[in-house]
Amino acid sequence: MTQPDDNRSKQLLAAHMARGRETLSDFLDTHGISLPVLGVAMEQFTESVFDLPEGAVCKKGCTYCCHLKVGVSIPEVLVIYNELAGQTTPEGFEILKERVLTVAAKGNTLEEAFWLGSQTPCPFLDVDGSGLCMIYSLRPFSCRAYHSTDLVACEKSFELKREALIPCFPLYRATTDMYASLFTRVLAEKGFFSYQVGFVKALEILFQNEAVSDQYFINKEDVFKTAKLD
Numbered sequence: 090m091t092q093p094d095d096n097r098s099k100q101l102l103a104a105h106m107a108r109g110r111e112t113l114s115d116f117l118d119t120h121g122i123s124l125p126v127l128g129v130a131m132e133q134f135t136e137s138v139f140d141l142p143e144g145a146v147c148k149k150g151c152t153y154c155c156h157l158k159v160g161v162s163i164p165e166v167l168v169i170y171n172e173l174a175g176q177t178t179p180e181g182f183e184i185l186k187e188r189v190l191t192v193a194a195k196g197n198t199l200e201e202a203f204w205l206g207s208q209t210p211c212p213f214l215d216v217d218g219s220g221l222c223m224i225y226s227l228r229p230f231s232c233r234a235y236h237s238t239d240l241v242a243c244e245k246s247f248e249l250k251r252e253a254l255i256p257c258f259p260l261y262r263a264t265t266d267m268y269a270s271l272f273t274r275v276l277a278e279k280g281f282f283s284y285q286v287g288f289v290k291a292l293e294i295l296f297q298n299e300a301v302s303d304q305y306f307i308n309k310e311d312v313f314k315t316a317k318l319d
């Protein structure tokens with residue numbers, strides 16, 4: 090049965106979403122739709138993400154969730170790729186490309202079964218070095234949203250290679266995930282192909298063809314259709 094508090098939370102979330110949509114839409118109407126503008130907008134929304142609530146068991150160096158499928162909005166993956174290209178040396182960029190293409194070649198990264206079964210780490214998890222996310226400040230909204238209040242549930246899901254319902258703070262997760270949905274919806278409203286994509290698959294497309302960003306923004310082509318998540 091739905092509790093009154095659940096209804097209130099849903100109403101608050103819907104109101105928050107509506108405000109965010111309006112803010113983002115107005116911002117893009119004023120400044121135009123380009124990678125730099127989307128980068129600024131994304132930075133602003135990222136700054137609004139709250140710290141993890143007290144009670145979350147997530148700690149630096151705990152990486153169970155960095156072995157799961159990551160879904161992102163198309164603007165997010167375009168901005169992240171662009172930032173990686175701008176912030177890393179050519180050698181560093183080649184290393185990142187190699188890491189992404191190596192994981193992409195291992196199997197169907199759009200399927201959760203691939204990640205659970207193979208226990209493949211995200212290409213940005215520095216497993217042989219610091220053990221941390223190499224793109225922490227740029228990570229997708231879904232990575233920021235994902236958290237747990239039960240470490241044993243995370244361990245079990247990883248060890249048994251089975252998808253599990255990980256206890257979390259649902260409102261925190263929903264509000265943070267909402268930012269990716271905002272970008273997806275507003276871009277769709279403005280005439281772009283816009284849906285959720287697999288992070289690694291979409292990056293594979295970008296690393297393999299430098300013209301993809303232009304094809305997306307200028308020609309409005311459906312360049313990420315093979316990365317679309319159901």
Ligand code: SF4
Pocket residue numbers: 154155156159211212213214215221222223224225228229232
């Ligand atoms: S981008 Fe970073 S936080 Fe997200 S899954 Fe990869 S390593 Fe983990």
